[in-house]
Amino acid sequence: MIKEKVAVIGSGNWGTVVAKILGTNVVQQSGFEHEIKMWVFEEMIGERKLTDLINEKHENVKYLPGVSIPENVVAVPDVVEAAKGATILVIVIPHQFVNGVCDKLKGNVHPKVKAISLVKGFYTTESGIRPISHLIKEALKISVCTLSGANLANEIAQEKFSETTIGYKNRHEGKLFKRLFETKYFKVNIVDDVLGVELCGALKNVIAIGAGMIDGLKLGENTKAAIIRIGLLEMKKYIKMFYKGIKDETFFESCGIADVITTCYGGRNRKAAEAFIVTGKSFEQLEKELLNGQKLQGTLTAKEIYLVLHRKGLEKEFPLFTTVYRIVFEGLDPHKIVEDIV
Amino acid sequence: MIKEKVAVIGSGNWGTVVAKILGTNVVQQSGFEHEIKMWVFEEMIGERKLTDLINEKHENVKYLPGVSIPENVVAVPDVVEAAKGATILVIVIPHQFVNGVCDKLKGNVHPKVKAISLVKGFYTTESGIRPISHLIKEALKISVCTLSGANLANEIAQEKFSETTIGYKNRHEGKLFKRLFETKYFKVNIVDDVLGVELCGALKNVIAIGAGMIDGLKLGENTKAAIIRIGLLEMKKYIKMFYKGIKDETFFESCGIADVITTCYGGRNRKAAEAFIVTGKSFEQLEKELLNGQKLQGTLTAKEIYLVLHRKGLEKEFPLFTTVYRIVFEGLDPHKIVEDIV
Numbered sequence: 001m002i003k004e005k006v007a008v009i010g011s012g013n014w015g016t017v018v019a020k021i022l023g024t025n026v027v028q029q030s031g032f033e034h035e036i037k038m039w040v041f042e043e044m045i046g047e048r049k050l051t052d053l054i055n056e057k058h059e060n061v062k063y064l065p066g067v068s069i070p071e072n073v074v075a076v077p078d079v080v081e082a083a084k085g086a087t088i089l090v091i092v093i094p095h096q097f098v099n100g101v102c103d104k105l106k107g108n109v110h111p112k113v114k115a116i117s118l119v120k121g122f123y124t125t126e127s128g129i130r131p132i133s134h135l136i137k138e139a140l141k142i143s144v145c146t147l148s149g150a151n152l153a154n155e156i157a158q159e160k161f162s163e164t165t166i167g168y169k170n171r172h173e174g175k176l177f178k179r180l181f182e183t184k185y186f187k188v189n190i191v192d193d194v195l196g197v198e199l200c201g202a203l204k205n206v207i208a209i210g211a212g213m214i215d216g217l218k219l220g221e222n223t224k225a226a227i228i229r230i231g232l233l234e235m236k237k238y239i240k241m242f243y244k245g246i247k248d249e250t251f252f253e254s255c256g257i258a259d260v261i262t263t264c265y266g267g268r269n270r271k272a273a274e275a276f277i278v279t280g281k282s283f284e285q286l287e288k289e290l291l292n293g294q295k296l297q298g299t300l301t302a303k304e305i306y307l308v309l310h311r312k313g314l315e316k317e318f319p320l321f322t323t324v325y326r327i328v329f330e331g332l333d334p335h336k337i338v339e340d341i342v
Numbered sequence: 343m344i345k346e347k348v349a350v351i352g353s354g355n356w357g358t359v360v361a362k363i364l365g366t367n368v369v370q371q372s373g374f375e376h377e378i379k380m381w382v383f384e385e386m387i388g389e390r391k392l393t394d395l396i397n398e399k400h401e402n403v404k405y406l407p408g409v410s411i412p413e414n415v416v417a418v419p420d421v422v423e424a425a426k427g428a429t430i431l432v433i434v435i436p437h438q439f440v441n442g443v444c445d446k447l448k449g450n451v452h453p454k455v456k457a458i459s460l461v462k463g464f465y466t467t468e469s470g471i472r473p474i475s476h477l478i479k480e481a482l483k484i485s486v487c488t489l490s491g492a493n494l495a496n497e498i499a500q501e502k503f504s505e506t507t508i509g510y511k512n513r514h515e516g517k518l519f520k521r522l523f524e525t526k527y528f529k530v531n532i533v534d535d536v537l538g539v540e541l542c543g544a545l546k547n548v549i550a551i552g553a554g555m556i557d558g559l560k561l562g563e564n565t566k567a568a569i570i571r572i573g574l575l576e577m578k579k580y581i582k583m584f585y586k587g588i589k590d591e592t593f594f595e596s597c598g599i600a601d602v603i604t605t606c607y608g609g610r611n612r613k614a615a616e617a618f619i620v621t622g623k624s625f626e627q628l629e630k631e632l633l634n635g636q637k638l639q640g641t642l643t644a645k646e647i648y649l650v651l652h653r654k655g656l657e658k659e660f661p662l663f664t665t666v667y668r669i670v671f672e673g674l675d676p677h678k679i680v681e682d683i684v
Binding site: 150225228233261262342 | 369492493494497498500502503504505529559562563565566567568570571574575594595596599600603604607608680682684
């Protein structure tokens, strides 16, 4: 039997945590080659290359300082080299990089390769928005599963217990990925719903922007729970309206309700939206100050969703998504988040 | 057309907030008599009777200090006198008082009276646990609706926005109660599911005990969201297993998911369970210190539920409920809350 060979495409905060999990698991589980190549977007840390630092210290000093990565994880600066010979690609990069990476990988992957996408967000085209898993699937002509859940990366790096959800189309692949990812502190449920899992992971950030505004306005726990509830229903309605084959049960998985809760209490979209209300600063400014220049997913997704709703005249059917967009991009009074949704 | 006459049976923290809402609404809505009698369990505050103080200051100085109650709400120390002539009884008392109150009201209520129960918890008999709404219905031979939601009382007293859910059997009554309770800051959804609404309100407190333990153990947002998710599923499973006619949609209402969230982040069961872990004190001690001697609903409900599960040999199907019980009552190591549910 041929062993599965894993490559991790991406090495940010979440990607590095995932490499840590997989590096341990491929050794403990049977059927996997022990070496994992991890693609690192090369950058200089002082006078040293990040890949060299990772391979020397077995630690991602930039994106996950203080946490050891198993020595069988090898940082590679060339994405084609990282993916070479891999039968499993774990794709965990910011969504704006997906196109470029797929272009490079096209024609350079193993004939039996399959992928699992941990990418959050959509791919926007002139005709609308498309899931990232579709993009990868079409670009590389391979099968793509998805993984999403209540997974704040730093807590998992500390091996605190969490759950996650893997969406599969082919059950055999779902089970393979469960074996690859599951640990004592990272519990995997698999569901036959690739898109449901992926889309919850993208849309929840819009709800978190709304929840953060409630925190900034100091409206309390009842109001915040109401916003989360309404947001969850709009998320479900949106996904079921625009995509086929979505399962109701998916929204009860970690990728659904649990991730919405985690993101609305502990995530960076919540934090930035609270600061937006309290300080009056722009989201651009707050991205610089709070996120080290990283782009916020929630405001971008709110805009992408709103453009679809607006084009179809569906604003009134999605009052929370619409109001969040208008507060962020059109200067609407934030108090409208309560007034306009009831 | 005969006007509806409202009596509020109960005057604790939540009962007083409800009396404030209803006192305003009966004047603004058509079809209601303006005077509302509120039954107050008489007690002495210094040398004054609590009823006299409420009627003089239009404020419940003991259970909701600092908040004005409309002058058309009249405190009455005798429950039969309070209910006399009322066509609507709003029952909002601790569940251990329900039997005694019903005994007194029996034969002393208006022939057209109907009730809405805001009581949390179960009524335990030797043969098992029964919903409070059943008890009221059988004792007084009247129709009973239920109200429950993400409703921390002090936030509603400050007129911060929240939602709630009313469960009805007769849609006409559901709509009547919606008119009676709804305000700009207190949004009512009605559902054809008396028991679903009521039982969510009771069971959520067990989940909150679990969530508070996670806070005490400092396991973070991912773990807490996992516990909330698993708790919500066990709550749904328990209610659907033991009661008929429960609607799936009820769990997406304010009484379901939103109340679970509010209770797990802002409620007193969460707070006491966190302190139980951090200080090592008993729940009895913490009730005295944190709750002014008031009994915690969550630990009591955990025990009632566990006895049912144990009798039927269902412990393994409800690992969170079972583990919460064992930590509280059998001295199980609190870390088992994570280990035993996965």
